[in-house]
Amino acid sequence: MAPVNARSSRVVILGGGPGGYEAALVAAQLGAEVTVVERTGIGGAAVLTDCVPSKTLISTADYMSDFETAADLGVHLEDQEGDEVSDAVADLPEVNRRVLSLAAAQSADITARLAEVGIRTVAGAASLTSPTTVRVEPEEDGGAAEELTADVVLVATGAAPRVMDTAVPDGERILTWQQIYDLRELPRRLVVVGSGVTGAELAQAYLGLGSEVVLVSSRERVLPGEDPDAATVIEDVFRKRGMEVLSRSRMESVSRTADGVLVRLVDGREVTGTHALLAVGSVPQTRGIGLEEIGVDLLPSGHIAVDKVSRTSVRGVYAAGDCTGVLPLASVAAMQGRIAMSHALGDAVAPLNLGVVSANVFTDPEIATVGITQKDVDEHRVDAEVLMLPLARNPRAKMLGIRDGFVKLFAQKGSGAVVGGVVVAPRASELIFPVTLAVQHRLNVDQVASTFTVYPSLSGSVAEAARRLHVRG
Ligand SMILES: Cc1cc2nc3c(=O)[nH]c(=O)nc-3n(C[C@H](O)[C@H](O)[C@H](O)COP(=O)(O)OP(=O)(O)OC[C@H]3O[C@@H](n4cnc5c(N)ncnc54)[C@H](O)[C@@H]3O)c2cc1C
Numbered sequence: 001m002a003p004v005n006a007r008s009s010r011v012v013i014l015g016g017g018p019g020g021y022e023a024a025l026v027a028a029q030l031g032a033e034v035t036v037v038e039r040t041g042i043g044g045a046a047v048l049t050d051c052v053p054s055k056t057l058i059s060t061a062d063y064m065s066d067f068e069t070a071a072d073l074g075v076h077l078e079d080q081e082g083d084e085v086s087d088a089v090a091d092l093p094e095v096n097r098r099v100l101s102l103a104a105a106q107s108a109d110i111t112a113r114l115a116e117v118g119i120r121t122v123a124g125a126a127s128l129t130s131p132t133t134v135r136v137e138p139e140e141d142g143g144a145a146e147e148l149t150a151d152v153v154l155v156a157t158g159a160a161p162r163v164m165d166t167a168v169p170d171g172e173r174i175l176t177w178q179q180i181y182d183l184r185e186l187p188r189r190l191v192v193v194g195s196g197v198t199g200a201e202l203a204q205a206y207l208g209l210g211s212e213v214v215l216v217s218s219r220e221r222v223l224p225g226e227d228p229d230a231a232t233v234i235e236d237v238f239r240k241r242g243m244e245v246l247s248r249s250r251m252e253s254v255s256r257t258a259d260g261v262l263v264r265l266v267d268g269r270e271v272t273g274t275h276a277l278l279a280v281g282s283v284p285q286t287r288g289i290g291l292e293e294i295g296v297d298l299l300p301s302g303h304i305a306v307d308k309v310s311r312t313s314v315r316g317v318y319a320a321g322d323c324t325g326v327l328p329l330a331s332v333a334a335m336q337g338r339i340a341m342s343h344a345l346g347d348a349v350a351p352l353n354l355g356v357v358s359a360n361v362f363t364d365p366e367i368a369t370v371g372i373t374q375k376d377v378d379e380h381r382v383d384a385e386v387l388m389l390p391l392a393r394n395p396r397a398k399m400l401g402i403r404d405g406f407v408k409l410f411a412q413k414g415s416g417a418v419v420g421g422v423v424v425a426p427r428a429s430e431l432i433f434p435v436t437l438a439v440q441h442r443l444n445v446d447q448v449a450s451t452f453t454v455y456p457s458l459s460g461s462v463a464e465a466a467r468r469l470h471v472r473g
């Protein structure tokens, strides 16, 4: 391949989510002329409908659940007459306004940042007419289509909620997770279908906000992709707080009734509610944008096949994020996009390493994970010692009224290197960082154990778990 001159390269990016906009920033920094084509809004689904809105909603629900702990800590809430108040009340329209305005502000911040560094953004729907030409259909009727020429193309078109013929969302009572922020009142009885990360997070959010929630879970246990001990803690918490969890229950159809919804299960049972939230997975947005026509290989699932530097089967065409299905996380999409641009524009680049991705499920408590999994150990793919330490005995956890949660570390047998970890705790997303540092930099349990932690602190349990994994030399 001829040497790349980043300064004279034209880069066109389809999609302005984290895969697209983070790539654009790297390409601009390397001196390329960059255009991002986005049909909905910069920030993508991550910022406008998925990640940012759901975490904002969860912040309110978490805040409300703090009131439940208040009495344990000796705090009693009273109304103006001095009567004890048992429940805080969420004003859903107000909460949703905050969610949407925060998402819009985040999108505006990113748009401004792109403009600041000279990146052109074009509103419209993009498709490839050749590996080096992108056609943009304007969103507004009457506008002229535009043809962009590119030396490098990045496809970062994301994914959309999976819709079943038997459960078609209507945006009023039968909803995808992208439609919930228009609700004007709190669902009285919400049936959440699907207990993956999206279903579990939102089921608990609405429970916290005050809805009655039924979770239809097709599996033995909620959160089937997570650490089994962590998922068990979360399912117990769900039930303890009053959520009805229907295990091994597959939804067959969802339909409207006079005043709500009817969810039929495959085994014939029926569940009624005022609203249904469908969280049954996503499909990549890769059809009808010219990919197959120009020779880009798609997987049977419709995802774009990419290698570890985000190359597709067509030279000069890269792909990043949920449209590739590598690991559907905003952080991974962004990393794939950055790697793609560094590779395409001739900068130094390390291939994507999924072994060190830290991820978090924003339930209450949260589940944060990094590195190898319990499944890797149980199925003998990794020879590791496992140590699980419940938080219940941690002094800070007692002070904070934390009852549920643990720290689990995986240490390679022999070397003692920390190769993975799971933290189940409030703000586990922050607590996982020391474990991620250890995994990424191959620290061993003794190095972690001999690092000072604050007393009292939850991170003390990370060091304590490492200490218990010490093997006498
Ligand atoms: C409910 C929910 C919560 C989540 N929470 C988290 C979280 O907390 N942390 C985390 O790391 N991940 C989270 N994720 C995953 C995360 O949102 C995705 O991994 C991330 O959005 C992927 O980024 P992307 O750039 O690939 O795609 P997207 O963010 O989907 O962006 C793709 C963009 O491409 C645009 N587009 C599509 N086709 C075209 C076209 N033809 N022309 C022009 N533009 C086009 C779309 O309009 C969209 O804006 C969550 C997902 C869901 C569903």
Ligand SMILES: NC(=O)c1ccc[n+]([C@@H]2O[C@H](COP(=O)([O-])OP(=O)(O)OC[C@H]3O[C@@H](n4cnc5c(N)ncnc54)[C@H](O)[C@@H]3O)[C@@H](O)[C@H]2O)c1
Residues within 6 Å of the ligand: 193, 194, 195, 196, 197, 198, 199, 201, 216, 217, 218, 219, 224, 225, 249, 250, 251, 252, 279, 280, 281, 282, 327, 328, 329, 359, 360, 361, 362
């Ligand atoms: N906090 C986060 O980082 C976060 C949050 C949400 C999503 N995500 C990302 O998005 C990915 C996808 O998560 P998801 O939960 O949207 O999708 P998913 O595909 O992981 O889960 C969907 C669930 O719905 C179930 N299901 C499908 N059809 C059903 C039916 N008819 N009846 C009952 N259940 C049915 C499936 O068995 C599955 O467990 C995650 O793996 C994660 O990477 C991340």
